[in-house]
Amino acid sequence: FHAFCARLLRYELENLNGYANNFAIYDTSDSKNLIKQVLKEMNLDEKRFPLPAIISHISNAKNALLLPDAYAREASGYYEQQVAKIYDAYQKKLQANNAVDFDDLLLLALRLLQENPAVREKYQRKFDYLMVDEYQDTNHAQYLLTKLLAAGHRNICGVGDADPSIEGWGNICVVGDDDQSIYKFRGATIENILSFEDEYKGCRVIRLEQNYRSTQVILDAANAVIDNNSGRKPKNLWTANGNGSEIVYYQANDERDEARYVIENMQKLQLNEGAKLGDMAVLYRTNAQSRVFEEMLIKSGIAYTMVGGTKFYERKEIKDALAYLRLLYNPHDSLSLLRIINVPRRGIGDATMARLQEYANASGQSLFEVVTNAADVPGLARRFANKLDELS
Numbered sequence: 001f002h003a004f005c006a007r008l009l010r011y012e013l014e015n016l017n018g019y020a021n022n023f024a025i026y027d028t029s030d031s032k033n034l035i036k037q038v039l040k041e042m043n044l045d046e047k048r049f050p051l052p053a054i055i056s057h058i059s060n061a062k063n064a065l066l067l068p069d070a071y072a073r074e075a076s077g078y079y080e081q082q083v084a085k086i087y088d089a090y091q092k093k094l095q096a097n098n099a100v101d102f103d104d105l106l107l108l109a110l111r112l113l114q115e116n117p118a119v120r121e122k123y124q125r126k127f128d129y130l131m132v133d134e135y136q137d138t139n140h141a142q143y144l145l146t147k148l149l150a151a152g153h154r155n156i157c158g159v160g161d162a163d164p165s166i167e168g169w170g171n172i173c174v175v176g177d178d179d180q181s182i183y184k185f186r187g188a189t190i191e192n193i194l195s196f197e198d199e200y201k202g203c204r205v206i207r208l209e210q211n212y213r214s215t216q217v218i219l220d221a222a223n224a225v226i227d228n229n230s231g232r233k234p235k236n237l238w239t240a241n242g243n244g245s246e247i248v249y250y251q252a253n254d255e256r257d258e259a260r261y262v263i264e265n266m267q268k269l270q271l272n273e274g275a276k277l278g279d280m281a282v283l284y285r286t287n288a289q290s291r292v293f294e295e296m297l298i299k300s301g302i303a304y305t306m307v308g309g310t311k312f313y314e315r316k317e318i319k320d321a322l323a324y325l326r327l328l329y330n331p332h333d334s335l336s337l338l339r340i341i342n343v344p345r346r347g348i349g350d351a352t353m354a355r356l357q358e359y360a361n362a363s364g365q366s367l368f369e370v371v372t373n374a375a376d377v378p379g380l381a382r383r384f385a386n387k388l389d390e391l392s
Helices: 002-015 028-041 050-062 068-073 077-096 102-113 117-126 141-153 216-226 253-275 287-299 315-331 334-340 351-362 367-372 382-391
Strands: 023-028 099-101 130-132 172-174
Touching: 002 102, 002 117, 023 028, 028 050, 028 077, 028 099, 028 334, 050 068, 050 077, 050 141, 068 077, 068 102, 077 099, 102 117, 102 141, 117 141, 130 141, 130 382, 141 172, 253 287, 315 334, 334 367, 351 367, 367 382
Parallel strands: 023 099, 130 172
Antiparallel strands: none
């Protein structure tokens, strides 16, 4: 969805006031830095307004299609009212930087299709068939995007077992499993898949109950876990793979006991069954769990290879290089400018940056425009102006 919306906006965003097609896309760390600026300008304490909570509130608002004005009207109490002001200031800074965050990709694409009939009809004609995977994890914005695009084929009757007398939606197909809906905390709405048959009358439902990956013992356990869930489509998973080994369950006392149990079983497999350590893998849920496993493996004299670590695009040098490229492409992207202004070190301190930002705000210029004409900034020492000239 996000990739589709990003491509659509690259072609069409100029149809929304205040944006240009060469917009920057800010990731979570960029958003955090921008919100930090807002909190500083509003003299709000990060301890009282922690960044993860603020980002979550803003993301939830966007997924619920609430723009800052609408969110402010629903805000109650001091905290929510301040969050509404932060959201408004954050959104204005994004627009001033000609930038969007991940949630904006969906929100702005939806606004474009809703508010601009010509753009909507263009993309309804462009796509004859729609297929959405993992439909149980779609949020309200994604549901509306799908419905708007599918509406171009509203009068085409359904296919297969659909009743031809019912006005159908024959060109949309969704795949999903209501028992695997795990992203409610990100705004996913399980009702999207549960109500699909009511929303798209005459659709054909195909249950994919055969499993090719697991053994029957594992599937029986999975069926038992989910069987009593309320609000689910009935299904019975089965496989031709046979029963397989029994499931082993161990309730550890703490993380060290967990690691000890896993390593002891690795050693038993090695000693008793001749298994090679190189054929074993330890899977864990969160990166924080790796530390105890590493300590225990070292203590046991077992060599290991760590898979994963810092993601490529999260590395500092990669983000710095991308910031240069983003600034070249979109000079209004002040967040990227702030990132690279001292990469490599140029001796531009916080006081100098504050003076430049104040002058930009007062003069109505972008920060990049001010930096490229640093000699015009009142009170800025000549040596700093020269360093900024070298950068620009």
